[in-house]
Each structure stands twice: as structure tokens, then as C-alpha cells.
Amino acid sequence: AQSVAQPEDQVNVAEGNPLTVKCTYSVSGNPYLFWYVQYPNRGLQFLLKYITGDNLVKGSYGFEAEFNKSQTSFHLKKPSALVSDSALYFCAVRDIGGNNRLAFGKGNQVVVIP
Amino acid sequence: SAVISQKPSRDICQRGTSLTIQCQVDSQVTMMFWYRQQPGQSLTLIATANQGSEATYESGFVIDKFPISRPNLTFSTLTVSNMSPEDSSIYLCSALDTNYGYTFGSGTRLTVV
Numbered sequence: 001a002q003s004v005a006q007p008e009d010q011v012n013v014a015e016g017n018p019l020t021v022k023c024t025y026s027v028s029g030n031p032y033l034f035w036y037v038q039y040p041n042r043g044l045q046f047l048l049k050y051i052t053g054d055n056l057v058k059g060s061y062g063f064e065a066e067f068n069k070s071q072t073s074f075h076l077k078k079p080s081a082l083v084s085d086s087a088l089y090f091c092a093v094r095d096i097g098g099n100n101r102l103a104f105g106k107g108n109q110v111v112v113i114p
Numbered sequence: 115s116a117v118i119s120q121k122p123s124r125d126i127c128q129r130g131t132s133l134t135i136q137c138q139v140d141s142q143v144t145m146m147f148w149y150r151q152q153p154g155q156s157l158t159l160i161a162t163a164n165q166g167s168e169a170t171y172e173s174g175f176v177i178d179k180f181p182i183s184r185p186n187l188t189f190s191t192l193t194v195s196n197m198s199p200e201d202s203s204i205y206l207c208s209a210l211d212t213n214y215g216y217t218f219g220s221g222t223r224l225t226v227v
Contacts, residue, residue, distance in 0.1 A: 032214060043206055043220040044157075046115065051214055090156065094214070099162050099170060100145055102208070102216055106156045 002027040002095045004074075006105035014113050019081040021108050023074045023091030032094035033074045034102065035065055039087045047089075050074060061085070081112045116141050116211050120219030127197055127226050134193045135222045137207035142187035145210040148180070150203050151221070157206065163190040197226045 004025045013019050025031050032051050036044040048059025055067040065076045076089060091105040117140045127133050137146065146163040161169040161182055169182035184190040194201050207219045 034216065036218075041221075041223070043118075043120070044208075044218040046215070046217065049214065088154065092216075100210055101147055101159050101162060102157075104157045107154075109154070 002031070002093045002103050004033075004091045004093045004103060004105040006089075006091055006108050008108055009106075010109045010111060012111045012113060013081045015083055016080050019076075019078040019085065019110065019112070021076040021089050021091075021110060023076065023105060025072050025074060025091075025093050027093060027096075029096060031067075031074075032096075033065075033067065034092040034094075035059065035063070035074075035076050036090045036092065037061075037087045038090065038107075044090065047076070081110075083112045083114050086110055086112045115213075115215040116143055116209050116217045118207060118209055118217055118219040120207055120222060122222055123220060124223040125225070127224065129198050129226055131197055132193055132195045133197065133224060134191050135205055135207070136191050137189070137209075137219050139188045139209050139217075141211070143209040143211050144187075146184060146190045147208040147210070148182060148190070148192045149206045149208060151206060152203055160192070160205075163192075194224065197224075199226045202226045 034049045035047040048057045050057050050067045058064045089108045092102040119138045148160040149157040151157045159172050160175045161171040163182050163184040165184045181193045202225050205222045
């Protein structure tokens, strides 16, 4: 089965510093990878996805992610973090053997310190 | 991408009762899914809602407890039946459109007392 791992529980970063949220994947075949953000008491908001094409994917709110096949990683990055970026971030992979459902990582709480 | 309207946004229910959650999508979508999320935790898939046929349930989830309907390509309901405090959670619906865009509803925060 397809899966993703988010090794960290919480990421703390000072406002204005670069933000990185890590994700590694395990799939058979070509991965379809996604990043979502969840603010308190809200649903999941789509940030970006990788299906094919350029390894560097640009998404919403200034976020980007780099698909690295050799390292089986899809880390989320933002050059300069904002306090408003404090939220729960999820990496996900499409389960091609499982009826197109998404398999989610455990999530990372990002705290941007003013 | 599709926009999902999910309701209710929250509810407090007595144990032993049932709650039906509705999701309306603003366009026809190929697939719809129902997830459960404990606060601050990851999402666990309950089932895939199939249009015109029985839902496909994940291990640990059964139709008697979580009956699902999907009468057309834009609407689905999830019922949480015979609720207990252990069912207190956030329930989210999701839709997959033709461009591999997965959209989520805003969630239903359920508390069973």
C-alpha cells in the first residue's frame, strides 16, 4: 500500500525564517503527492500537488515543494514564514491500489514564533 | 476545483442517538470519501461513497454503524448510528474531481455526551 511519513511532530520557526516540513513516501509506481493545511476548527485546504512534470511545484500562499525521487521525499517549503502560517500540515499520497483514496501522514504542527 | 458545503458544522448529541452529516458539491465529481479525524490527529478513511451502490468500507468500519448514501454525483450523507462518546470526533467529506483535485468539506465536529 502507498504511504507517507512525516517524521517530525512539531516544527518551530521564527517569523521571517525559512520553513520546511518534511515528508517521505513509499509507493509502487509513480506517486501522486499532495500537501494540505488545516487551521483550527477548519477543514483541509489544498496547498499543492505533484503528479508529473517539474520536480519543483509551486502552490498557494507562497509554499512550494520539491519532489525528489532518489530520496523518496516531497518536503514542503516556504522562504519566509509568517505567524499566520501556524497550522497543522498534512502530506498525502494517492493510493493507486485503493480506489483513489488519499493516505495521509500523521501531520505536523507548525508554530511560527513572532 | 470543486467546493463542498458540509453540514452541520458541529453538534452535541446524546448517546444512543444518530446524526446524519450532509455534503453537497457544487459540481459533479467522480468520487466522494468520508474521513474521521481526532482533534490534532491525522485523517482515517471511513469509506468511499459510491454513486448508486453500496459504499466501500475500510477495515474497522461497518455499514450498520456508518451508513452512507450517495444518490447522485454531487451529494452524499454519512450517518453515525447509535452513538457513544467514543464517536466524538471530526468528520470530513472529500471529493475527487477529474484533475486529481481532492477537495474537503469544512468538517463536522461531533461531541457525544
